[in-house]
Amino acid sequence: MRDRWSTGRLEAFSDGVFAIAITLLVLEISVPERGFEHLWKGIADQWPSYLAYATSFITIGGMWMAHHAIFRRLASADGNVMRLNILLLLLVSFLPFPTKLMAEAIDTTTDAERAAVIFYGLVLLTISVVASVLWRYVAAHRDLLEPGVSDDEVQAITKLAAPNIGFNVAIVLLAFIAPQIAAFGYLLIAVIALFRQHGDTRPAPA
Amino acid sequence: MRDRWSTGRLEAFSDGVFAIAITLLVLEISVPERGFEHLWKGIADQWPSYLAYATSFITIGGMWMAHHAIFRRLASADGNVMRLNILLLLLVSFLPFPTKLMAEAIDTTTDAERAAVIFYGLVLLTISVVASVLWRYVAAHRDLLEPGVSDDEVQAITKLAAPNIGFNVAIVLLAFIAPQIAAFGYLLIAVIALFRQHGDTRPAPA
Amino acid sequence: MRDRWSTGRLEAFSDGVFAIAITLLVLEISVPERGFEHLWKGIADQWPSYLAYATSFITIGGMWMAHHAIFRRLASADGNVMRLNILLLLLVSFLPFPTKLMAEAIDTTTDAERAAVIFYGLVLLTISVVASVLWRYVAAHRDLLEPGVSDDEVQAITKLAAPNIGFNVAIVLLAFIAPQIAAFGYLLIAVIALFRQHGDTRPAPA
Amino acid sequence: MRDRWSTGRLEAFSDGVFAIAITLLVLEISVPERGFEHLWKGIADQWPSYLAYATSFITIGGMWMAHHAIFRRLASADGNVMRLNILLLLLVSFLPFPTKLMAEAIDTTTDAERAAVIFYGLVLLTISVVASVLWRYVAAHRDLLEPGVSDDEVQAITKLAAPNIGFNVAIVLLAFIAPQIAAFGYLLIAVIALFRQHGDTRPAPA
Numbered sequence: 001m002r003d004r005w006s007t008g009r010l011e012a013f014s015d016g017v018f019a020i021a022i023t024l025l026v027l028e029i030s031v032p033e034r035g036f037e038h039l040w041k042g043i044a045d046q047w048p049s050y051l052a053y054a055t056s057f058i059t060i061g062g063m064w065m066a067h068h069a070i071f072r073r074l075a076s077a078d079g080n081v082m083r084l085n086i087l088l089l090l091l092v093s094f095l096p097f098p099t100k101l102m103a104e105a106i107d108t109t110t111d112a113e114r115a116a117v118i119f120y121g122l123v124l125l126t127i128s129v130v131a132s133v134l135w136r137y138v139a140a141h142r143d144l145l146e147p148g149v150s151d152d153e154v155q156a157i158t159k160l161a162a163p164n165i166g167f168n169v170a171i172v173l174l175a176f177i178a179p180q181i182a183a184f185g186y187l188l189i190a191v192i193a194l195f196r197q198h199g200d201t202r203p204a205p206a
Numbered sequence: 207m208r209d210r211w212s213t214g215r216l217e218a219f220s221d222g223v224f225a226i227a228i229t230l231l232v233l234e235i236s237v238p239e240r241g242f243e244h245l246w247k248g249i250a251d252q253w254p255s256y257l258a259y260a261t262s263f264i265t266i267g268g269m270w271m272a273h274h275a276i277f278r279r280l281a282s283a284d285g286n287v288m289r290l291n292i293l294l295l296l297l298v299s300f301l302p303f304p305t306k307l308m309a310e311a312i313d314t315t316t317d318a319e320r321a322a323v324i325f326y327g328l329v330l331l332t333i334s335v336v337a338s339v340l341w342r343y344v345a346a347h348r349d350l351l352e353p354g355v356s357d358d359e360v361q362a363i364t365k366l367a368a369p370n371i372g373f374n375v376a377i378v379l380l381a382f383i384a385p386q387i388a389a390f391g392y393l394l395i396a397v398i399a400l401f402r403q404h405g406d407t408r409p410a411p412a
Numbered sequence: 413m414r415d416r417w418s419t420g421r422l423e424a425f426s427d428g429v430f431a432i433a434i435t436l437l438v439l440e441i442s443v444p445e446r447g448f449e450h451l452w453k454g455i456a457d458q459w460p461s462y463l464a465y466a467t468s469f470i471t472i473g474g475m476w477m478a479h480h481a482i483f484r485r486l487a488s489a490d491g492n493v494m495r496l497n498i499l500l501l502l503l504v505s506f507l508p509f510p511t512k513l514m515a516e517a518i519d520t521t522t523d524a525e526r527a528a529v530i531f532y533g534l535v536l537l538t539i540s541v542v543a544s545v546l547w548r549y550v551a552a553h554r555d556l557l558e559p560g561v562s563d564d565e566v567q568a569i570t571k572l573a574a575p576n577i578g579f580n581v582a583i584v585l586l587a588f589i590a591p592q593i594a595a596f597g598y599l600l601i602a603v604i605a606l607f608r609q610h611g612d613t614r615p616a617p618a
Numbered sequence: 619m620r621d622r623w624s625t626g627r628l629e630a631f632s633d634g635v636f637a638i639a640i641t642l643l644v645l646e647i648s649v650p651e652r653g654f655e656h657l658w659k660g661i662a663d664q665w666p667s668y669l670a671y672a673t674s675f676i677t678i679g680g681m682w683m684a685h686h687a688i689f690r691r692l693a694s695a696d697g698n699v700m701r702l703n704i705l706l707l708l709l710v711s712f713l714p715f716p717t718k719l720m721a722e723a724i725d726t727t728t729d730a731e732r733a734a735v736i737f738y739g740l741v742l743l744t745i746s747v748v749a750s751v752l753w754r755y756v757a758a759h760r761d762l763l764e765p766g767v768s769d770d771e772v773q774a775i776t777k778l779a780a781p782n783i784g785f786n787v788a789i790v791l792l793a794f795i796a797p798q799i800a801a802f803g804y805l806l807i808a809v810i811a812l813f814r815q816h817g818d819t820r821p822a823p824a
Contacts, residue, residue: 217421217424218424221421221424221425221428222428224425224428225425225428225429225431225432226428226432228429228501228505229428229429229432229433229436229505230432230436231505232433232436232505232506232507232508232509233436233439233508235509236509236512237513242516242517242520242521242524243521243524244523245513245517245523245524245527245528245531246527249513249527249531259506260502263498263502263505264498264502267498267501267502270425271494274417274421278418278421400495400498401491401495403491403494404491
C-alpha cells in the first residue's frame with residue numbers, strides 16, 4: 001500500500017509560501033535617492049518595477065488558483081506529490097529574484113535587458129512545466145483523487161495546468177529581438193491565465 | 207451554472223497576504239549610522255517612519271476586518287470574486303512601497319513631501335475603491351451570499367466598505383498645501399475606519 | 413446586543429503576524445564585508461545580533477503562547493477585542509526595529525548602547541501592558557468567554573498575562589548603569605515567561 | 619495531571635514559520651551592479667547562491683515533512699513539547715543567516731569558504747539534534763500520542779527523525795579539506811532526507 005499524507009497541512013504550508021512569495025515582491029521596489037529631487041519623475045521612472053511586480057503577482061496568483069484547483073480534488077497525497085509540490089514551491093519562491101533582475105535591467109542596456117527578460121521567461125516556463133507534471137502525475141493515479149472527480153473534470157484541468165509552452169516559448173524568442181515588448185507579453189500571459197481558471201460546478205466538499 | 211470556489215483556502219491565502227504585508231512594513235524603519243552618535247535624537251528623528259508605519263498598519267488592519275466582514279457572509283466565490291480579490295491583495299501588498307516613500311520624503315524638501323504624500327493617498331484611494339467594487343459585486347449577486355444574510359446587513363456593509371471617497375480626496379487635496387498635516391490625516395482616517403467596523407449580531411456560522 | 417466576531421480568522425491572522433515577525437528577525441543579522449578576512453572572528457563578533465535575535469524570538473514565542481491561552485478561551489470577540497488585538501500585533505510587528513537597533517548599538521559607544529537597550533525595554537514593556545489590558549478586558553466581560561472557563565482559570569491567566577512590570581522596570585533601570593548586562597536580563601525574562609506558560613488541564617475544545 | 623495544549627494553532631504557527639523561513643531565502647540572492655555589463659555571466663556567477671538556496675529550501679522542506687509526521691500523531695502537546703518546538707523554530711528561522719554567509723563566502727578565499735561551510739553544517743546538525751530530541755521526548759510520553767499509533771510506527775519515525783549525525787559530521791569534517799565539495803554534500807543530505815520521509819499507511823485522522 002502506498003504512503004499517504006493528508007492534504008490539510010500541505011495546503012496550509014503551500015498557501016503560506018504562495019502568500020509570502022507574492023508579498024515579498026514589493027521589497028524590491030524603491031526610488032533611488034537622486035530620484036527625490038523630482039519625486040513624481042522618480043516615481044514614474046520605476047515603471048519597470050511596477051510591470052515586473054504586477055506580472056509576478058498575477059502569475060503567482062494564477063498559479064495559486066491552479067494549485068487550489070488541483071489539491072481540492074485530492075483525497076490524499078503520496079510521497080511523489082509531496083516532493084513535486086516542494087519543487088514547485090522552490091521555483092515559485094525563487095521568482096522574486098528574476099523579477100528584481102528584470103526590473104533592474106529594463107531601461108539600462110539592451111544586452112542586459114535581453115538577458116534578464118529571457119531568464120525571467122525561462123523561470124516562468126519551468127514553473128509551468130513542474131505544475132503540469134504535478135497534475136499529470138495526480139491524473140495518472142486516480143486513487144489519489146476524491147471519488148467524485150469525473151474524467152471530464154480531469155481533462156479540463158489538464159488543459160488548464162498545461163504549460164502554455166507554445167505561447168511562453170514564443171515570448172522568450174520575441175525577447176531576443178524586443179525585450180521590452182516581451183516583458184509586457186509575460187503580463188498578458190499572466191492575465192489570460194488568471195481568466196482561464198475555473199471553479200467548481202459541483203458543490204464544494206465540506 | 208456559474209463556477210464556484212469554496213472560500214476556505216481563499217480566506218487562508220488572503221489572511222496570509224494581509225499578515226505579511228502588515229509585518230513587512232517594519233523592515234523600512236532604521237536609524238542611519240550617523241544617528242548613533244546621539245541615539246535618542248536619532249530615534250526621535252525617525253518620527254515620519256513611525257507615523258507611516260502606524261498609518262499603514264492600521265489601514266491594512268481595518269481592511270482585513272472589512273475583508274473578514276465580506277467573506278464570512280459569502281457562501282462561495284465565483285471567478286470574478288477571485289480576480290477582484292487578487293487585485294485587492296495586489297494593491298494591499300503594494301502599500302509598503304508608498305509607505306516607505308512617504309517616510310523617506312517627509313522632512314526633506316516640500317516638493318518631495320507633497321509628491322510622496324499625494325502618491326500614498328492615491329494608493330489608499332485605489333484600495334478603497336477596489337474593496338468597494340468587490341463588495342458591490344457580491345451584493346449584486348445574492349446567490350453568492352449565505353442564505354441567512356438580510357437586506358439590512360447588506361446595506362450596512364455597503365456603507366462600511368464605502369471608499370470614504372469624499373474624506374480621502376479632501377486629504378489628498380490638503381496635501382497640496384500642507385503635506386505633513388495631510389499625512390496625519392491618513393492616520394485619522396485609518397483609526398476612524400477601524401472603529402467603524404462592526405461584527406455580527408447573528409451567531410457566527412460554525 | 414454587542415457585536416460579535418468569530419475567532420477563527422482572528423487567530424489565523426494573528427498567528428500569521430506572530431510567525432512573520434518572529435522570522436523576519438534573522439534578516440537583520442549579517443557579517444560585514446571586512447569580517448570575511450577572518451570569518452570565524454567575524455561570526456563571533458556578531459554576538460549582539462544573536463543575543464537580540466534569541467531574546468526577541470523567545471519573547472514573541474512566549475507572547476504567542478499567551479495569546480493562544482487567551483483566545484482559545486474566547487467564545488467570540490467584540491470590536492474592542494479586535495482593536496486591542498490589532499494594537500498588540502502592531503507592537504509585536506514593531507519589535508524587529510528595536511531588536512536591530514540594540515544589536516547594532518551594543519559594542520559601539522556606551523551612550524548608544526544605553527539608549528538602544530532602554531528603548532528596547534520600553535517597547536517590551538508596552539507589549540506586556542497591552543497584552544495585560546487585552547486579557548483584563550476579556551476577563552471583565554465574561555460573556556465573551558467559553559461557558560466552561562472557571563474563575564480559577566481566569567485568575568491564573570490574569571497572573572500569567574501580568575506585565576512583570578516590576579521586573580521589566582528593574583531591568584530598564586539597570587540599563588542606565590550596565591546596558592550589556594541589562595540586555596542579557598531581557599533574555600532571562602523571556603525564558604522565564606516561556607516556562608511560566610501553562611496549557612489546559614481541561615480537554616481542549618474540539 | 620500534566621498541562622495540555624491542543625495542536626491546531628501550534629501546527630498553524632509552525633507552518634507559518636517554516637513557510638516564511640523557506641521563502642525569505644531568496645532575498646539574499648542578487649546580481650551586483652557590475653554584473654549587469656555581462657548579465658548572463660553575472661547570473662551564472664551567482665551559482666553559490668543557487669546552491670545555498672536549494673540546499674536550505676530542501677532541508678527546511680524535509681524538516682517540515684518530518685514535523686508534519688510528528689505532530690499529526692500527537693493528540694496534544696505539553697509545555698515541554700511547546701518549548702522544544704519553539705527552540706526548533708528558532709533554529710530553522712536562523713538558517714537564512716548561515717545560508718547567506720555560505721553563499722557569500724564560496725569563491726572568495728579558501729579560509730572564508732571553510733569557516734562558512736563548517737558553520738552552516740553545525741547549524742544543520744543542531745537542527746537535526748533538536749528535531750530528534752523533540753521526537754524522542756514525544757515517543758517516551760506515549761500519553762501525548764494519538765491512541766492508534768503503534769510501536770512500529772514510533773520506531774519508524776525515530777529512525778527518520780534521527781539526526782544523520784554520522785553523515786552530517788562526515789561532511790563537516792570534509793569541509794576542512796574541500797569546502798566546495800562539502801557544500802554539495804549538504805544538498806545531497808537534504809535530497810536524501812526528502813526521499814526518506816514516509817506518509818501514513820493508516821487512513822489520516824479527520
